[in-house]
Amino acid sequence: MTEPETLLGDIRVLDLADQKGVYCAKLLADLGADTIKIEPPGGDPMRRIGPFFHDEPEAEKSLYWFQFNTSKRSITLNLQSADGCEILKRLAKTADVIVETFPPGHLDEIGLGYSVLQELSPRLVLTSITPFGQTGPHRDFKSSDLIAQAMGGLMYLAGFPDDPPYKIYGSQAYHSASVQAAVGTLVALYARELTGRGQHVDVSLQESVLMAQETAVPTYDMRKVVRRRVAAEAPLIPGSGLYPCRDGHIFAGVVAGAGAGWDVIIEWLDCEGMAGDLKDPKWRETFQLMGDIRALVALARDPLALAARLADFAHINEILGTFMKSHTKGEIYRGAVAKRVMMVPVQSPKDILESPQLEALGYFVNVKHDELGMNLKYPGAPCYYISDAPWRISRRAPLIGEHNLEIYEGELGFSKVKLAALKQAGVV
Amino acid sequence: MAEKFLPFEGLRVCDFSWYAASPVATKCLADFGAQVIKIESSTRPDLIRVAAPHPVGKEDDLNAGGWFNNQNSSKLCLGLNLGHPRAREVYDRLILVSDIVWENFSPRVKERLGLEYEHYVKLKPDIIWVDQPMQGLTGPDKYAAGFGALITPLGGLSYLSGFAHRPPVGTGTNYTDYVINCGQLLVAVLAALRQLKLTGKGRHIVMSQYASAVSALETAILDYTVNKRIPAREGNRTAMAAPHGCYRCKGEDRNYTYTARLGMAEGRKDDRWCVIAVFNDDEWQAFCDVIGKPSWTKDPKFSTLLNRKENEDELDRMVEQWTIEHSPEEVMMLMQQAGVAAGVVQDAEDILLRDPHIKARGYYVYLDHSVVGRSAYDGIAYKLSETPGQLSRAAPRIGEHTEYVCKEILGMSESEINEYLTESVLEVG
Numbered sequence: 001m002t003e004p005e006t007l008l009g010d011i012r013v014l015d016l017a018d019q020k021g022v023y024c025a026k027l028l029a030d031l032g033a034d035t036i037k038i039e040p041p042g043g044d045p046m047r048r049i050g051p052f053f054h055d056e057p058e059a060e061k062s063l064y065w066f067q068f069n070t071s072k073r074s075i076t077l078n079l080q081s082a083d084g085c086e087i088l089k090r091l092a093k094t095a096d097v098i099v100e101t102f103p104p105g106h107l108d109e110i111g112l113g114y115s116v117l118q119e120l121s122p123r124l125v126l127t128s129i130t131p132f133g134q135t136g137p138h139r140d141f142k143s144s145d146l147i148a149q150a151m152g153g154l155m156y157l158a159g160f161p162d163d164p165p166y167k168i169y170g171s172q173a174y175h176s177a178s179v180q181a182a183v184g185t186l187v188a189l190y191a192r193e194l195t196g197r198g199q200h201v202d203v204s205l206q207e208s209v210l211m212a213q214e215t216a217v218p219t220y221d222m223r224k225v226v227r228r229r230v231a232a233e234a235p236l237i238p239g240s241g242l243y244p245c246r247d248g249h250i251f252a253g254v255v256a257g258a259g260a261g262w263d264v265i266i267e268w269l270d271c272e273g274m275a276g277d278l279k280d281p282k283w284r285e286t287f288q289l290m291g292d293i294r295a296l297v298a299l300a301r302d303p304l305a306l307a308a309r310l311a312d313f314a315h316i317n318e319i320l321g322t323f324m325k326s327h328t329k330g331e332i333y334r335g336a337v338a339k340r341v342m343m344v345p346v347q348s349p350k351d352i353l354e355s356p357q358l359e360a361l362g363y364f365v366n367v368k369h370d371e372l373g374m375n376l377k378y379p380g381a382p383c384y385y386i387s388d389a390p391w392r393i394s395r396r397a398p399l400i401g402e403h404n405l406e407i408y409e410g411e412l413g414f415s416k417v418k419l420a421a422l423k424q425a426g427v428v
Numbered sequence: 429m430a431e432k433f434l435p436f437e438g439l440r441v442c443d444f445s446w447y448a449a450s451p452v453a454t455k456c457l458a459d460f461g462a463q464v465i466k467i468e469s470s471t472r473p474d475l476i477r478v479a480a481p482h483p484v485g486k487e488d489d490l491n492a493g494g495w496f497n498n499q500n501s502s503k504l505c506l507g508l509n510l511g512h513p514r515a516r517e518v519y520d521r522l523i524l525v526s527d528i529v530w531e532n533f534s535p536r537v538k539e540r541l542g543l544e545y546e547h548y549v550k551l552k553p554d555i556i557w558v559d560q561p562m563q564g565l566t567g568p569d570k571y572a573a574g575f576g577a578l579i580t581p582l583g584g585l586s587y588l589s590g591f592a593h594r595p596p597v598g599t600g601t602n603y604t605d606y607v608i609n610c611g612q613l614l615v616a617v618l619a620a621l622r623q624l625k626l627t628g629k630g631r632h633i634v635m636s637q638y639a640s641a642v643s644a645l646e647t648a649i650l651d652y653t654v655n656k657r658i659p660a661r662e663g664n665r666t667a668m669a670a671p672h673g674c675y676r677c678k679g680e681d682r683n684y685t686y687t688a689r690l691g692m693a694e695g696r697k698d699d700r701w702c703v704i705a706v707f708n709d710d711e712w713q714a715f716c717d718v719i720g721k722p723s724w725t726k727d728p729k730f731s732t733l734l735n736r737k738e739n740e741d742e743l744d745r746m747v748e749q750w751t752i753e754h755s756p757e758e759v760m761m762l763m764q765q766a767g768v769a770a771g772v773v774q775d776a777e778d779i780l781l782r783d784p785h786i787k788a789r790g791y792y793v794y795l796d797h798s799v800v801g802r803s804a805y806d807g808i809a810y811k812l813s814e815t816p817g818q819l820s821r822a823a824p825r826i827g828e829h830t831e832y833v834c835k836e837i838l839g840m841s842e843s844e845i846n847e848y849l850t851e852s853v854l855e856v857g
Contacts, residue, residue: 051650158601
């Protein structure tokens with residue numbers, strides 16, 4: 001067997017997914033899988049999602065489409081027609097994976113249910129991403145990213161106690177479900193190499209984010225305490241939370257028990273003449289406590305002991321806060337990196353693009369868009385290094401039906417006449 | 429389920445990883461049958477064992493941590509003190525009989541322990557070696573200290589999440605640890621594992637958690653590189669729908685305990701919310717029908733999506749006038765019956781005990797743990813029809829499987845084990 005240049009070079013994926021699963025197929029495509037995006041004639045509805053290239057709302061200029069369909073090929077195919085379904089069956093025989101996001105039962109209705117597909121190709125893995133999964137009392141509920149983040153418990157944990165809960169930026173339930181689905185698909189592909197048989201992978205948006213509730217469920221299970229959002233404008237315990245600085249915010253996580261301790265931080269402040277009275281031995285015991293993760297966890301359990309410390313904490317926070325305010329994000333972060341202090345800037349996309357670390361990793365990549373006459377700079381692969389088989393964007397997202405000829409004529413052997421007939425019938 | 433085939437049976441993982449992003453990933457390998465051997469000691473425990481929650485009365489017991497346990501089902505634990513100069517004698521042997529080596533230390537610790545792919549690949553050419561540092565193994569910031577909580581602000585999600593009038597406090601949890609960074613790394617590892625099976629070739633895989641988190645920003649990077657635009661924090665809103673938000677609902681007439689700024693608090697369970705998402709005019713009509721078509725719904729300023737977007741503050745206030753009279757479950761059921769997307773902003777009690785759907789699908793798994801007793805674990809978020817995997821055992825105590833690993837896997841003699849135990853290289857727990 002010849003060595004593929006990519007990890008999934010021998011795998012073919014048919015991408016029938018909408019927003020819920022488009023990232024799943026991208027993960028596989030950027031790893032080298034031959035991924036064919038099936039669009040309805042006229043173009044995928046995702047092409048209507050902004051933002052757009054230079055704010056020009058056209059089907060071939062959706063940055064959403066660009067972002068999530070890299071390394072894929074595209075054919076148009078109408079799955080609402082009998083001919084369309086027959087063509088899909090032919091393609092399914094050549095595929096290893098189908099990723100789809102139709103409502104549960106829809107594939108059965110159009111004669112492409114898992115049992116049909118399995119009969120066509122026993123080695124096929126069918127990955128279905130739906131709001132609530134293929135089974136259960138809510139399986140037919142309507143959903144969206146917002147609904148899934150709420151029903152999956154993520155929202156309840158985010159934000160300030162006196163504000164409504166909020167969802168995480170973007171469509172993180174879709175994003176999470178796509179990642180979970182890609183993992184499940186690869187477990188199924190591995191199993192297939194042992195058993196010779198594919199299987200159906202059922203992914204629910206709601207279940208996909210449950211793990212990200214972190215300690216909420218164990219906390220309720222073990223203590224009958226409901227974890228609720230507790231964000232605040234200013235930190236309570238010094239070094240744990242958000243501090244305004246000259247041009248934004250710094251997030252400090254000094255309490256974690258790793259990285260440099262308070263001696264290093266006080267020295268840093270003192271070097272700039274900003275340590276106030278914190279070098280006074282009277283603070284030694286307080287800093288000792290603040291550097292001991294076990295003592296801090298115990299303190300958090302004891303409201304009285306914590307209350308007794310609040311005035312001291314406020315004093316330290318004031319000095320630390322003044323220091324932050326007199327610096328920029330960049331200044332604090334450079335110092336923190338050099339001293340191994342656990343403080344980072346709250347970075348905007350612009351800051352991220354200017355990150356010397358990401359630059360050094362070669363994270364951002366230029367992707368050629370001939371139609372636009374330029375290269376666009378994209379976020380790159382989740383793993384910056386895989387030996388001999390890089391995870392990378394191999395091509396820009398496809399144009400509508402860009403590979404119709406390549407696949408219908410070249411691979412399926414359709415004549416020009418047949419292809420024209422199918423086009424007139426609205427099939428391709 | 430027990431008789432189902434576990435695809436990773438026979439694979440061995442030498443797991444040095446700690447905290448969250450890597451252990452959640454190796455949990456997948458363990459739940460699908462791999463023998464995942466976690467390496468730690470009570471001198472240098474996985475520090476997530478220290479963090480809350482613990483069962484009442486077991487707050488100081490490293491073996492009772494709920495955060496740790498949830499992420500470490502189905503694994504074994506070798507009690508090996510990595511701070512001891514002789515520890516390497518033991519892990520060298522384990523690495524050579526493993527298929528995968530996994531670590532997420534800071535590069536400083538990794539270098540000190542000599543956990544270098546380049547060294548071990550000479551001894552075991554088909555090894556799959558996984559590094560998951562915060563920043564990378566190269567680059568100017570590779571030695572920066574960090575953990576999951578710093579990745580959310582560094583990676584951009586904090587800046588973009590929440591309400592514009594508030595500072596960017598972030599996502600509530602160390603979100604990227606639990607699905608994004610563990611999952612994306614698993615995608616690479618599983619693809620490499622399949623190739624190992626087919627071709628016998630090993631791999632070296634490195635993830636920068638920072639870089640991986642940036643890939644969750646969807647179009648924010650392209651929007652900046654192409655249009656020089658930075659999206660505003662828009663809370664729960666979206667250009668494509670209105671109403672699209674989180675609305676206060678009727679509270680419950682009972683007390684409960686919840687986490688607050690100063691530890692814990694007790695109060696009436698009135699922090700109840702629903703979400704509603706209305707994407708098109710049909711759904712808007714259905715929504716109006718459900719709430720009884722009050723006169724404000726006929727006001728032209730709410731008649732189209734664009735009008736509703738323009739008057740969204742007022743729209744949200746009017747919607748909330750209705751939701752506040754109903755429980756979130758009522759809102760969800762009434763809206764769903766009418767074909768409108770709506771849901772409960774569920775808390776952990778809802779999710780573990782009350783959501784009939786999660787229960788019917790059996791997501792949470794209860795396992796018996798020798799210190800904790802019976803407790804709930806996150807199950808598997810992808811249901812495979814033929815090889816669904818299983819949480820085969822509760823999380824290990826520190827050193828719970830030291831003897832098994834040393835005798836059965838490393839073939840050590842009784843006297844050899846005793847020597848290591850006496851010198852506190854090994855630990856039995």
